[in-house]
Amino acid sequence: MKTKGLNITIIAGARPNFMKVAPIIHAIKKAGQEGAAISYRLVHTGQHYDSKMSDTFFQELNIPHPDAHLGAGGGTQAEQTAAIMIAFEKELLANPADLVMVVGDVTSTMACSIVAKKLNTKVAHVEAGIRSFDLSMPEEINRMVTDAITDYFFTTSTWAGANLKKAGIPAERIFFVGNVMIDTLLANQDRFSKPAVWNEIGLKEKEYLMLTLHRPGNVDEGEKLKVMMKEIIDGARGIPIVFPIHPRTAKIFSDLNIKADNLYITDPMGYLEFNYLVQKCKAVVTDSGGITEETTVLGVPCLTLRENTERPETCEIGTNELIGTRTEAIRAALQKLFSGDWKKGAIPEKWDGSAAERIVLELLKL
The missing domain is CATH 3.40.50.2000 (Glycogen Phosphorylase B;)
Structure with missing residues (x-):
């Protein structure tokens, strides 16, 4: 036009x-x-x-x-x-x-x-x-x-x-x-749609984790990814972990033979289905930047598997915490989550x- x-x-x-x-x-x-x-x-x-x-x-x-x-x-x-x-x-x-x-x-x-x-x-x-x-x-x-x-x-x-x-x-x-990411989130919040996986797994609100991983430093080394996944699975206390897998991650993941009764791998999801699950989950475990902004506005605890973030406001003001990738740090963060001690967070200006x-x-x- x-x-x-x-x-x-x-x-x-x-x-x-x-x-x-x-x-x-x-x-x-x-x-x-x-x-x-x-x-x-x-x-x-x-x-x-x-x-x-x-x-x-x-x-x-x-x-x-x-x-x-x-x-x-x-x-x-x-x-x-x-x-x-x-x-x-x-x-x-x-x-x-x-x-x-x-x-x-x-x-x-x-x-x-x-x-x-x-x-x-x-x-x-x-x-x-x-x-x-x-x-x-x-x-x-x-x-x-x-x-x-x-x-x-x-x-x-x-x-x-x-x-x-x-x-x-x-x-x-x-x-x-x-x-502007939050403009989109708020404009579409009442349109979020329940994905098929909700009923297939029998998910319940605040009783499952969402997981996303795609950073080269986390997913390109198979052994490192395997160790991180074991820590997340062990720390989840048996509740479902829903993992919409990025194409980049899927290539490496398929060779690692990682299986657990509470781990559910799905294809990448559309925006409305993915955020339906984020809004209702107990917490998100991720290495994404953008998701930390959405969880901050939705008031959902977020554990970021990185040593740094370009969005410090999500940690300083919001619900996000930088965990890093060491096994003991992941373990401690999940213990904190399940103990009910996670911070409430607030919404950044504008x-x-x-x-x-x-x-x-x-x-x-x-």
């Missing part, structure tokens, strides 16, 4: 992106209906090419079909980055924009930012400034490179803004708007469902 006024190209490439672009698209449409001169073009890079990891999100979150699909999935980090850049350069030359908006910290975020800047197009980064300070994470490199060339920074927290200011970004280019509207307001001012 193109009009005179501000034309924005919005980039989505992988599962976490879709939850972030959905409310922005809805806010742009609403502003347009109210007479604002703003329009968008949605580009799907194809970074996640598994339909369960991507396509279902367009249907569930009412995101319009992408205007362009670059089909740049698969390959190594370098191959994927190169494929996205080559395809997006052609796309942007054929369909120039006033602004390219990238979200999050996946490969597409960095690759499309570089292409845009080299074509002298302004870049806006939604979820700018978050930092784990761990350069072994591909996402951290994506964040740093993207923020080094971004023009307009939309942040989720005061921590993120402080990181940008320390890097020398002028305050007038930083906009503390809140968290995580109220209106972040996308604030972003569009700032864009219209610009």
Whole structure:
């Protein structure tokens, strides 16, 4: 959809992106209906090419079909980055924009930012400034490179803004708007849907754990993954562990012969089914960043199997705790959970469902 006024190209490439672009698209449409001169073009890079990891999100979150699909999935980090850049350069030359908006910290975020800047197009980064300070994470490199060339920074927290200011970004280019992931969560909460696994297993509210693992440092070494899984299974005190398995994890997991009566492996789930289970579980055990934000707002205990986090507000304010990956730390955290001593947590500032509207307001001012 193109009009005179501000034309924005919005980039989505992988599962976490879709939850972030959905409310922005809805806010742009609403502003347009109210007479604002703003329009968008949605580009799907194809970074996640598994339909369960991507396509279902367009249907569930009412995101319009992408205007362009670059089909740049698969390959190594370098191959994927190169494929996205080559395809997006052609796309942007054929369909120039006033602004390219990238979200999050996946490969597409960095690759499309570089292409845009080299074509002298302004870049806006939604979820700018978050930092784990761990350069072994591909996402951290994506964040740093993207923020080094971004023009307009939309942040989720005061921590993120402080990181940008320390890097020398002028305050007038930083906009503390809140968290678009939470916009999507709150907008869809009454639409969460019970997955088949609920009845198949006989799940009961607050009597099962949700588990997600996909970080290379956790899943690429089979022996390490096996030890962690044993500790989680042993610490669960027999209650069901529901494990929607990431394609990356599934490849390694299938060779490890990990079995337990209370471990239930499922395919990746759609957004509405997955969050139905998160909302009703006793706790989430994860190495994801985004899930720690959702559990914070839902008031669900979250045990993060990492040594660092780019979302410190989920620990400082929310329900999340950094556990690390040592067996004794996992054991102690699960004991704390079952003893009823887990913190209640609160909701960070501006995580109220209106972040996308604030972003569009700032864009219209610009």
